[in-house]
Amino acid sequence: MRHIKLVxxxxxxxxxGFQRQKGLRTVQEELERTLTSLLGHPVSVKAAGRTDAGVHAEGQVVSFWTSCPIPVERLPIALNGLLPPDIVAKEAKEVSPDFHPRFDATSRVYRYLIDNRPVPAALLRxxxxxxxxxxxxxxMRSASQYLIGVHDFASFHASGSDLGSTVREMKRxxxxxxxxIISITLEANSFLYHMARIIVGTLVEIGxxxxxxxxxxxILMVRDRSAAGKTAPPHGLCLMQVKYGRRRSYEHGEIQNESE
Known part of the structure; x- marks a missing residue:
């Protein structure tokens, strides 16, 4: 069996959203169905993050196991011939058995776009x-600098998740x-539920x-969700990149940097 990392x-x-939900169209459901068809055996994927309904991705990372001998460099091409047009396989690598796309990640990078013109662009809707x-x-830039570093982001945490600690490190x-067009790029070691969108909503009120x-x-200090702004709509948000530290990633023992 080979362990594959797929971007x-x-x-x-x-x-x-990404996560499989009964009776609903999700990224995970479409991806697993296509992988199962291509590889000839049931496939279950693990992901770096579970994006919400309407949120996009350019650099989502998943992993799965396969016994199919198809060359790993051919996987994206083969998958793209079967996937629906709103999902694209970008890159595949064989990784070590202990690789985990979520727990091995050192940071995630999200981008939020705002069309700040009187008349919106139809193609950006x-x-x-x-x-x-x-x-x-x-x-907005001045306000954002208060968030850099290690903080308790409870004020930017929507209810509905079962996470324990609300402490995170905002890197930039x-x-x-x-x-x-305003672009807001946020990089943190990980994000709380709706954290990126609540931060954007608060920055917009400041703007x-x-x-x-x-x-x-x-807002940061009171650790109260009601102190922050409204949650920005999902369609402006995109998971751009998941970064990984230097680790033994390949089964044959090669050391490499897994940053995408």
């Missing part, structure tokens, strides 16, 4: 949150604006002048 991208618009009122990007937040940038520090 995939998907348009989350028509999916009820699935991938960017349209906010016609001008946003103060400098105020980069906010840029070009031709009316609209409804809150002062310094309020972000107070």
């Amino acid at each position: 995939i991208g998907y348009d989350g618009t028509d999916f009820h 699935r991938y960017a949150w349209h906010i016609p009122e001008p946003l103060d990007v400098e105020a 937040i980069v906010i840029s604006k070009r031709n009316g 609209l002048g409804k809150r002062h940038p310094d309020e972000m520090r107070e």
